[in-house]
Amino acid sequence: MSFPLLTATAVLPAIGAIATAAVPAAQRTAAKWLALLFSLGTLALAITVLVRFDPDGDRYQLTESHSWIADFGVRYELGVDGIAVALIALTALLIPFIVLAGWHDADPLETGSRRWRPTQGFFALILAVEAMVIISFEATDVFLFYIFFEAMLIPMYFLIGGFGDRAHEHGEKVASTQRSYAAVKFLLYNLVGGLIMLAAVIGLYVVAGSFSLQEIAEARAGGSLDMATNTERWLFLGFFFAFAVKAPLWPLHTWLPNAMQEATAPVAVLITAVVDKVGTFAMLRFCLQLFPEASKWATPAILVLALISIVYGALLAVGQRDMKRLIAYASISHFGFIIMGIFAMTSQGQSGATLYMVNHGISTAALMLVVGFLISRRGSRLIADYGGVQKVAPVLAGTFLIGGLATLSLPGLAPFVSEFLVLVGTFTRYPVIGIIATFGIVLAALYVLVLYQRTMTGPVKPEVSAMPDLRVRELVVVAPLVALLIFLGVYPKPVTDIVNPAVQQTMSDVQKKDPQPEVEAAK
Numbered sequence: 001m002s003f004p005l006l007t008a009t010a011v012l013p014a015i016g017a018i019a020t021a022a023v024p025a026a027q028r029t030a031a032k033w034l035a036l037l038f039s040l041g042t043l044a045l046a047i048t049v050l051v052r053f054d055p056d057g058d059r060y061q062l063t064e065s066h067s068w069i070a071d072f073g074v075r076y077e078l079g080v081d082g083i084a085v086a087l088i089a090l091t092a093l094l095i096p097f098i099v100l101a102g103w104h105d106a107d108p109l110e111t112g113s114r115r116w117r118p119t120q121g122f123f124a125l126i127l128a129v130e131a132m133v134i135i136s137f138e139a140t141d142v143f144l145f146y147i148f149f150e151a152m153l154i155p156m157y158f159l160i161g162g163f164g165d166r167a168h169e170h171g172e173k174v175a176s177t178q179r180s181y182a183a184v185k186f187l188l189y190n191l192v193g194g195l196i197m198l199a200a201v202i203g204l205y206v207v208a209g210s211f212s213l214q215e216i217a218e219a220r221a222g223g224s225l226d227m228a229t230n231t232e233r234w235l236f237l238g239f240f241f242a243f244a245v246k247a248p249l250w251p252l253h254t255w256l257p258n259a260m261q262e263a264t265a266p267v268a269v270l271i272t273a274v275v276d277k278v279g280t281f282a283m284l285r286f287c288l289q290l291f292p293e294a295s296k297w298a299t300p301a302i303l304v305l306a307l308i309s310i311v312y313g314a315l316l317a318v319g320q321r322d323m324k325r326l327i328a329y330a331s332i333s334h335f336g337f338i339i340m341g342i343f344a345m346t347s348q349g350q351s352g353a354t355l356y357m358v359n360h361g362i363s364t365a366a367l368m369l370v371v372g373f374l375i376s377r378r379g380s381r382l383i384a385d386y387g388g389v390q391k392v393a394p395v396l397a398g399t400f401l402i403g404g405l406a407t408l409s410l411p412g413l414a415p416f417v418s419e420f421l422v423l424v425g426t427f428t429r430y431p432v433i434g435i436i437a438t439f440g441i442v443l444a445a446l447y448v449l450v451l452y453q454r455t456m457t458g459p460v461k462p463e464v465s466a467m468p469d470l471r472v473r474e475l476v477v478v479a480p481l482v483a484l485l486i487f488l489g490v491y492p493k494p495v496t497d498i499v500n501p502a503v504q505q506t507m508s509d510v511q512k513k514d515p516q517p518e519v520e521a522a523k
């Protein structure tokens with residue numbers, strides 16, 4: 001029996017969560033180092049998965065399959081394609097940086113303070129979320145996926161509500177109320193989506209007699225499973241609604257700005273760079289593969305919603321006073337690009353969307369974590385409370401600028417390649433949608449450059465005149481992310497080589513081919 005590598009990759013952070021939570025309350029530093037150690041061990045396993053995966057091999061590799069709830073046909077089935085491998089690697093890469101960036105975020109405000117949960121709980125919850133996200137990327141049994149798709153809401157709820165951002169202009173009492181509101185709103189939105197999806201999961205089992213993604217897909221391809229048109233469309237909508245909430249897609253997005261504003265910066269990264277990717281990933285894996293005809297039927301409406309997300313998110317980002325809310329609305333715009341690429345039904349669009357998931361995770365982590373370091377120094381999230389930071393903390397300002405330029409998809413940085421592919425893939429099939437979406441790029445340049453100008457340039461405000469530059473721990477967090485943004489901006493081939501075969505198989509699922517160019521290239 002071969003070593004269950006996929007199971008180990010998900011189980012190790014779960015064990016780390018339990019071990020970290022069990023550390024005595026007085027040993028906060030030991031809990032931090034233990035969490036970091038387990039996150040690095042998970043990264044090592046994820047790299048092993050990446051190395052062992054053959055992009056030109058079978059669609060699902062490193063598979064595991066065991067009977068679980070036999071009476072209901074539920075199996076413990078795992079397998080990864082190129083898209084899943086890329087997102088597992090992203091998740092495992094970001095968690096150590098999240099742990100390091102949040103090193104002091106759960107420390108008591110003063111000795112004996114009870115206003116914050118134990119430090120051990122903060123890092124244990126982060127590892128628990130990592131375990132659930134990774135197994136969600138690995139699951140090829142629909143019911144198994146659903147369990148962890150929903151279960152990750154619980155640790156996220158406590159991370160938002162129990163360990164929120166300490167920088168608040170109206171005091172701790174108001175901050176606690178707003179954290180609770182943000183956490184409950186996050187939970188309710190996602191629970192409603194999950195309950196609708198549960199009805200669709202049950203309906204799928206009634207129709208197909210199986211929860212196995214591969215069995216259902218093979219039965220559909222072979223003609224032995226023929227869903228009625230209306231049935232397929234209703235099931236698709238049940239799945240898609242849950243994924244659109246998690247993604248988040250307009251108009252189901254309103255929980256995200258509140259959650260990211262009230263969470264600590266590392267937890268905000270966990271939300272938008274890791275957890276939300278499960279929604280867009282699931283659109284590729286489950287919506288398109290299980291319901292190809294319904295996916296094509298819904299494409300025009302979904303593209304319009306994605307387009308609204310792009311422009312709406314960017315417009316609201318321009319007018320934000322709070323830095324974290326600005327990044328939240330920017331992320332809504334970026335997720336619009338990702339969903340547009342998925343449902344453009346072209347290989348360039350879907351490759352760009354998958355690459356965008358990876359690049360957005362890195363760029364958002366870089367920008368948000370630097371913003372978190374900035375907030376921890378000044379004690380405020382408000383843009384107006386800053387000015388002239390680049391004169392007193394040039395390294396912090398420089399990394400802030402690179403993270404911002406990546407967010408606006410500057411050529412030479414990683415998000416540019418993915419955004420370009422999404423736009424090209426969309427334009428070849430839906431030119432009007434592609435043209436309008438480019439306004440999101442213009443607006444991104446506006447909100448990023450205005451943010452930098454107002455916070456980093458101009459006269460030095462007295463409140464930031466003594467602000468220290470990035471410390472060694474903070475440089476260890478930011479420098480690798482900046483290096484990755486530059487490397488993948490210049491040379492994205494390592495990622496595209498992994499995801500392109502999986503994208504081609506997804507295109508085959510929906511029986512779509514790329515549009516032929518109207519003018520042939522000269523020979």
